[in-house]
Amino acid sequence: xxxxxxxxxxxxxxxxxxxxxxxLVSPGEQVERNQPLVEVETTKSAVELPxxxxxxxxxxxxGPGDKINVGEPLIVFEVPDNTAGIVGTVPTEEAPKRRxxxxxVLDED
Amino acid sequence: MSNSILESGTTNEPASTTVMSMQQALNRAxxxxxxxxxxxxxxxxxxxxxxxxxxxxxGLQAKHGAQRVFxxxxxxxxxxxxSVGLAMAGFHPIPEVQFDGFAYPAINQIVCQxxxxxxxxxxxxPMPITLRVPSFGGIRAPEHHGESLEALFAHxxxxxxxxxxxxxxxxxxxxxxxxxxxxxxFMEPKSRYWQxxxxxxxRHEADGGAPTGAKIMRExxxxxxxxxxxxxxxxxxxxxxxxxxxxxxxxxxxxWLKPIDAAxxxxxxxxxxxxxxxxxxxxxxxxxxEVAQLITQHCFDTxxxxxxxxxxFDVPYPSGxxxxxxxxxxxxxxxxxxxxxxxxxx
Numbered sequence: 001x002x003x004x005x006x007x008x009x010x011x012x013x014x015x016x017x018x019x020x021x022x023x024l025v026s027p028g029e030q031v032e033r034n035q036p037l038v039e040v041e042t043t044k045s046a047v048e049l050p051x052x053x054x055x056x057x058x059x060x061x062x063g064p065g066d067k068i069n070v071g072e073p074l075i076v077f078e079v080p081d082n083t084a085g086i087v088g089t090v091p092t093e094e095a096p097k098r099r100x101x102x103x104x105v106l107d108e109d
Numbered sequence: 110m111s112n113s114i115l116e117s118g119t120t121n122e123p124a125s126t127t128v129m130s131m132q133q134a135l136n137r138a139x140x141x142x143x144x145x146x147x148x149x150x151x152x153x154x155x156x157x158x159x160x161x162x163x164x165x166x167x168g169l170q171a172k173h174g175a176q177r178v179f180x181x182x183x184x185x186x187x188x189x190x191x192s193v194g195l196a197m198a199g200f201h202p203i204p205e206v207q208f209d210g211f212a213y214p215a216i217n218q219i220v221c222q223x224x225x226x227x228x229x230x231x232x233x234x235p236m237p238i239t240l241r242v243p244s245f246g247g248i249r250a251p252e253h254h255g256e257s258l259e260a261l262f263a264h265x266x267x268x269x270x271x272x273x274x275x276x277x278x279x280x281x282x283x284x285x286x287x288x289x290x291x292x293x294x295f296m297e298p299k300s301r302y303w304q305x306x307x308x309x310x311x312r313h314e315a316d317g318g319a320p321t322g323a324k325i326m327r328e329x330x331x332x333x334x335x336x337x338x339x340x341x342x343x344x345x346x347x348x349x350x351x352x353x354x355x356x357x358x359x360x361x362x363x364x365w366l367k368p369i370d371a372a373x374x375x376x377x378x379x380x381x382x383x384x385x386x387x388x389x390x391x392x393x394x395x396x397x398x399e400v401a402q403l404i405t406q407h408c409f410d411t412x413x414x415x416x417x418x419x420x421x422f423d424v425p426y427p428s429g430x431x432x433x434x435x436x437x438x439x440x441x442x443x444x445x446x447x448x449x450x451x452x453x454x455x
Contacts, residue, residue: 096347
């Protein structure tokens, strides 16, 4: 398994930090992409940050009231080695489905 | 040129056969190329420390050193420009452009330098560069991460273009491409990276030859499906479904998109007398047009219907949510087959 760290992004234009209000996930939890992770407050607004990816939460940084600088680690995920860092989603193999049936009289001339 | 894969998958499995994903097959091929050729160097965005966003270069920097497997700045023109200089200095660069759509900023280096340096220098400056490009769609990625550039590259004199369809092909085609004296655009079907299949490490082809030309992946009598990359496995699924309806479909994996194995195309369609070509790229001026023309030229007298094309649409590659509407699906390919089957002359 590989660990992927997600740093606090710039949530506005040129913001340098944010204050953690409440964590919505905890270490050990399996999260989905876009699932709300944490509520933070900046000098502009309070926002919920969606998860950039699916994975198991290994560590979270900062408790309620703590300031985190933009670019510093916010959360660390554990993901399978062969999907660490990928852009996009690993496709699932599905049994082939069809709606179209072929009909033809094959003249074998 | 074309040899059936059927016989290698049925009886007397040689001891060298092992099951792996395309990721693992490509990683192993690169590892072996680096070990066998001291002039080989592997580089690109995130290729070194991270091991590539798709793990294709995983562990190679630790094993072969940061001078031979290294990270580059986020600048494709620089990655390919560096490749030109390294090749001029006698190296065998194996650069990676992280995604298909990121090749555009390096078109100048690819078309104006890499493709023609050998010609321009009257053979004194060959460009033995293997450019790996994770290609095509199917992974719900953002813009510029799902494009099919084969026609663009195939149109440029001096470039060779190849795309593997499964782990076995990936392993052997990459090892073969890396020994070529000419630049090869190596298009990896990223949606197939994780699917596992048997790889016969010791043997390229059933007859032991080099992996050149096209390859029949399934034999059939009534119609030839021509495909490459990720569309080959989809066409194999379609062939199984068509068999339920009594239609015996042959699937030809083109593999090399430049040069195209016209002899194998002609041999297959002379037998089946019907052909459908399938690709993810947009229809207009796609490689399917070239394939259709080659079939028409070589098989005009025996064809029972015009060659059909089942392709992506003439639109920018859509966002992930619409991907399944864009990439040829099973029903669209079956419709293409049906149009050919029911064609009437005159």
